[in-house]
Amino acid sequence: MISRHGVRTWWLVALLLLVTLAAQAVEPSERLADPALEARARAISGELRCLVCQNESIDESGADLAHDIRIFVRERLTAGDTNAQAIQAVVNRYGQFVLLKPPVEPATYVLWYGPPLLLVVGLAGTLVWLKRRRPAAGESEPLSAEESRRLDGLMRGNDA
Amino acid sequence: MKRLFYLLPLVLFMALAGYFLVALRPDHDIHELPSAMIAKPAPAFDLAGLESKQPLDLAALKGHPFVINFFASWCVPCRIEHPLLMRLAEQNHLPLYGIAYKDKPADSTRLLATFGDPYRQVGIDEDGRVGLNFGVYGVPETYVVDSTGVIRRRFVGPLTAETVDKDLLPLLKQLGRS
Numbered sequence: 001m002i003s004r005h006g007v008r009t010w011w012l013v014a015l016l017l018l019v020t021l022a023a024q025a026v027e028p029s030e031r032l033a034d035p036a037l038e039a040r041a042r043a044i045s046g047e048l049r050c051l052v053c054q055n056e057s058i059d060e061s062g063a064d065l066a067h068d069i070r071i072f073v074r075e076r077l078t079a080g081d082t083n084a085q086a087i088q089a090v091v092n093r094y095g096q097f098v099l100l101k102p103p104v105e106p107a108t109y110v111l112w113y114g115p116p117l118l119l120v121v122g123l124a125g126t127l128v129w130l131k132r133r134r135p136a137a138g139e140s141e142p143l144s145a146e147e148s149r150r151l152d153g154l155m156r157g158n159d160a
Numbered sequence: 161m162k163r164l165f166y167l168l169p170l171v172l173f174m175a176l177a178g179y180f181l182v183a184l185r186p187d188h189d190i191h192e193l194p195s196a197m198i199a200k201p202a203p204a205f206d207l208a209g210l211e212s213k214q215p216l217d218l219a220a221l222k223g224h225p226f227v228i229n230f231f232a233s234w235c236v237p238c239r240i241e242h243p244l245l246m247r248l249a250e251q252n253h254l255p256l257y258g259i260a261y262k263d264k265p266a267d268s269t270r271l272l273a274t275f276g277d278p279y280r281q282v283g284i285d286e287d288g289r290v291g292l293n294f295g296v297y298g299v300p301e302t303y304v305v306d307s308t309g310v311i312r313r314r315f316v317g318p319l320t321a322e323t324v325d326k327d328l329l330p331l332l333k334q335l336g337r338s
Contacts, residue, residue, distance in 0.1 A: 051193065051297035064262065065297055068288050093295040095196030 025062045032074055041074045044083055048073070048090060049098045057100055195314040196295055202228075202305050203293035207259065207283025211269055216257060216283030218309065225312075225335035226255040227328070228303045229279070230291055233260075233267035235299040241318035242275050249278035253329060258282040261291045261299050304328065306335045 026045070032038040045059035050066040058066035069090060076086040090098055102108045143151065184190070197203075206217040229245065231238045248254045258279035260268040265284050272282070285291055294303065294311075304313040313331055315323060 054191065064288075068292055072289075072292055091196070093196060093293060094297065095194060095295070097193055 025058075025060055025066065026070065027067070030067070030070055030074065032078065037074070037077050040083055041070070041077055044073050044077075044086055045070055047087065047100055049100050051094060051098065189317075192316050193297065195311070197303075197311045198314065200311055202303070202309050202311050203290070205259075205283065205285075205290045205293070207285055207290060210258075210260060210265060210272070210282040210284055213281065216259070216281050221257065221305070222309045223307055224255060225304065225306045225332055226257060227332070228257050228259060228294075228305060230259050230261045230285075230294070230296050230299050230301045230303075231268075232263040232299050233271040234263065235261075237318045238300045239275070241300055241320075242278070244319055244321060244324065245278035246276045248324065249276075254332070256280060259285050259290060261285050261296065262288040302328075304331055304335070 026042070032041060042059060046057050048058045048069060050056045050058045050061035050063050050069075052063040052065050053061050056066075058069050073086050073090065076089055077083075081089070087099075096102065102111060104112050202218060204218050206215055206219075209215050245254075245256065249256060256279055258281070260282055263284075263286065265286070268282065268284070272279075283290070288296075294301075295314075298316065300318055302315040302319055303311055306312050312335065313327070315328070319328070
């Protein structure tokens with residue numbers, strides 16, 4: 001018979017199996033001794049694209065170039081760069097494509113504002129369309145006195 | 161007016177199709193990235209020369225337009241362009257300098273001893289830092305630098321006879337004149 005303690009252990013094991021760890025490629029030899037600097041380096045690495053794999057950040061990528069850029073970022077931080085300066089140093093070399101999240105600027109307005117704009121245009125179009133078809137779809141109102149007189153006249157005219 | 165409105169989806173489709181036609185044309189590699197270094201001064205370097213020959217120093221190269229080729233012994237596409245580089249070296253058309261990118265010097269030496277050495281000089285960039293400063297993201301990459309040391313053009317991947325004839329040599333000629 002499994003003890004109460006044993007049951008709890010099995011639950012823990014099952015829970016641990018459900019928890020998956022995010023992939024990391026940072027090698028122990030790359031890590032900085034200062035935990036604050038290392039944390040900043042990790043945050044920056046998560047925002048930079050690996051140019052070899054192109055859809056992974058350099059924090060996740062095992063590519064050689066990603067390793068070099070991780071080291072480069074850490075060197076810049078150790079030398080006293082701010083996060084923005086370190087990122088800019090990489091952008092200067094590899095272009096804005098290295099940024100996984102492109103900056104908001106005139107060249108990327110279409111990228112950033114295009115989808116919400118399309119949504120608004122679509123919603124507006126749908127509203128207008130719904131509004132226009134409502135009178136036709138709804139129950140027809142009874143004819144006014146003027147309309148019945150005109151209709152009578154037309155019917156009589158047809159009969160003649 | 162209302163009729164024209166119904167043409168809108170067609171117009172949008174044509175615009176999209178036109179864009180894809182340009183962006184996905186067969187001779188265009190969508191993985192090839194534009195260089196951020198074009199029209200910027202080449203990053204300074206002073207690399208130890210291969211086989212303890214004289215060092216490869218950017219400052220010493222200025223004064224004439226020249227070509228820098230990043231290569232490595234472990235790089236398969238480099239073997240593809242190597243015979244072309246050898247031919248160009250024999251014709252002496254190209255002021256070609258090599259940088260051995262992330263390669264052990266002994267391996268680079270063996271490569272050039274086996275297949276021939278097309279370079280006027282070769283610098284050793286074993287940790288790839290000069291490559292990183294140039295924005296190299298794979299080998300081979302070839303850079304055309306003008307006489308003032310400004311990068312004018314980058315070729316990603318192996319050079320072909322066609323790109324050399326139509327692009328690289330005319331550009332060098334033009335840079336040499338001005």
